[in-house]
Amino acid sequence: MFEFLIQRAAISVVTLVVISMIVFTGVRMIPGDPARVMAGTDADAAGLEAVREKYGLHDPIPIQYLRWAALVLRGDLGESIRTREAVVHTVATKLPITIELAFLSLLVAVGIAIPAGVLAAVRRNTIWDVLTSGASLCGVSIPNFWLGIMLILFFSVRLGWLPASGFVSIWESPLANLQRMLMPAFVLGTALAAVLMRQTRNSMIEVMSADYIRTAYSKGLAGRAVVFRHAIRNSLIPVITILGLQMGALISGAVVTEQIFVVPGFGRLIVEAVFTRDYPLVQGVVLITASSYVLINLLVDVSYSLLNPRIRIRSSAGDA
C-alpha cells in the first residue's frame, strides 16, 4: 500500500516537472523579447530591466528555468500585465466561484447519472435502458454552449423564470446566487452525466453478474436490498476514476459555460487573459490548471486504492 502511494506520487512529481517545462517553453515560443512578453508593451526601460533581473534573462536557458521554477515553488507566478496584480492573487479571487460551479454541476451529474445508470443496468434491455442510453448519447453529442444558449432562450427570454446572466456572491444572497448558478451548473453537469451514466451502467452490469450478488439473491434477499446494499457500492468504484479523468473536461466546460452565462470565474479569466495578451496570467492559469489536474487524479488514485483493497496487492507490478 505504502509502496503504491510512493510510486504513484513519484510519477505525479515527474509529470509536474514535465508540465512546468512545457509551460516554460511555451512562453519562450511567443515571438519577441521575453522581457517584453512578461512585462507588457507599455513597460518602460526600468520595468524591462527589473523583469530581466528577476527571471535572470541574461543567463543560459536551463538556469532561467531553474530560477523560474524556484519562484513558482514559492508561489510567485509573476504579475498580470493589465492589472499589475499578483497572478496568484487574481486566481485566488476567481477560483472559489468556479469551484462552486464545479461542485454544483457535480451534484447535477451524479444526481442524474447514478440513478439513471443503475436503472438502465437493473432493467437491462427494457425501454428504460434504451431511453437512458439514448439520453446519454444525446448528452455526449450536444455542444454544451448551444445547450446553454437554448436554456437562456427558453427559461430567460421566453418564460422569464431565471436571469440569463450575471453573478451574485453566495455570501451576499444565497438564493440569488443559486438562481444564477442553476443553468450553468445544469449545462456543465449534463455533459458529465452523459459520460458517468454509461460508466455506471457498464460497471453495474458487471457487478450484477458477480458471484456474491447471486449469493445475496439465493439467501433470499429482495431485489431492492441486493441492488442498494451490495451492488451499487462496488459498482461505483470505477466510476470514481472516470470522475477524476473527467476533471479536465469539467475545466474546459467551465471556460465555455462561464463565458455564456457571464460568470466571473476562473474560466472567464483565462479567455480574458488571452484576448488582452496578458501572458503572465495565461502562463499562471495554464500551469495551475494542469497541476491541479495531476493532483486531483493523484487523490482519486489514492482514494481508489483505499476503497478497493485489491489494487494494493498488485501495486508493485507497476502500470506503465
Next chain:
Amino acid sequence: MTPSASTTAAGPAPADVAVGPWHRAWRRTRRRPASAAGAVIVLLFIATAVCAPWIATGDPTQGDWKQIRKAPTWAHPFGTDDLGRDNFSRVVWGARISMQAGVFSILLAIVVGVPIGLVAGFYRGALDQLIMRLTDAWLAFPFLILAIGLVTIMGPSLTNATVAIGLGATPAYIRLTRGLVLSTAAEDYVQGARALGAGDLRLMSRHVLPNIASSLLVQATISVPIAIIAEAVLSFLGLGVQPPAPSWGTMLNAAQQFLETAPWLAWWPGLAIFSLTLSFNLAGDGLRDLLDPRDY
C-alpha cells in the same frame, strides 16, 4: 452503448459462415437501423460540405442591409443574420469548415500519435518510459486550456485551431497505439515473422499496423465528433475561425446577442452541430460492431 443482447439474440446461424463479408455487413447494418441512419446523415453532411457552392442559395459573406435579422421566409429559409447575410448559406458553408477542422485535426493526431505509440510499444524500455511520461504530462492539460495556450502563441485562425485540436487529441492515439502494439507484438504470427527474418520496420508496417488499424479507425469515429465540437467551441470563444468566415461556432457567438429579437440565428448552427455529432456517434457505434471480429 446500445443493448448488446440484440446482437447476440439474432446470433450467428451456422449458415452465416458461408456468406460473403458484404452480405454479413449488410445483415449487421440492418440490425442497427439507428447506426445506419447516422451513417446516412454523416454522408449527407459530407456531401453538403463538398457541394456547398451549389447548395447555398447565396453568398455566405455578402450582407444586404435591407435584410437585417429577418425571420425565416421562402427566400431565406433560415432567416438572415445581423449583417443581412443569408443564414442558410452560412450554415451550409459552415459544414465545410466543421468537416475540415474535424477530419484534419484527427488526421494530424493519427499521423503524429500512431508512429510514436508504435515505437514506444515496439521497443519498450527507457524510450517507452520517456514517451509515456511526456504523454502523461501532455494529457494533464485539459483540451481547451491546451488549445488556448497554443492559440495564444500562434494566433487565432482555422489552421491554428485545427493544429491545436489535433495536438490535443494526439496523446490519446499514442496511448491507444502503444497498448495495442504491446498486445499484438506478443502474438505468434508476429514472433513467427520475426523468426523468418523480418526487420523491425517490416514487422511494424506489415504485421502490427494492419492488425491494429480497425481499432484506430473506431477511435477516429469517436474523436472526430469531439474535434468538431472543439472547433465550434474555439470559434465561439473567438479563438478559432475569424469572421466573416461562416463557422457554426462564430455564428452562435453572434447569435447570442440577438436571442430576444432573432432567436432563429441560434437554432440552426447549433442544430447542425448536434445532428452531425449525434450521427457520427451513432455511426461509430455501428462501425465498432461491424469491425468487431468476435461477433462473427
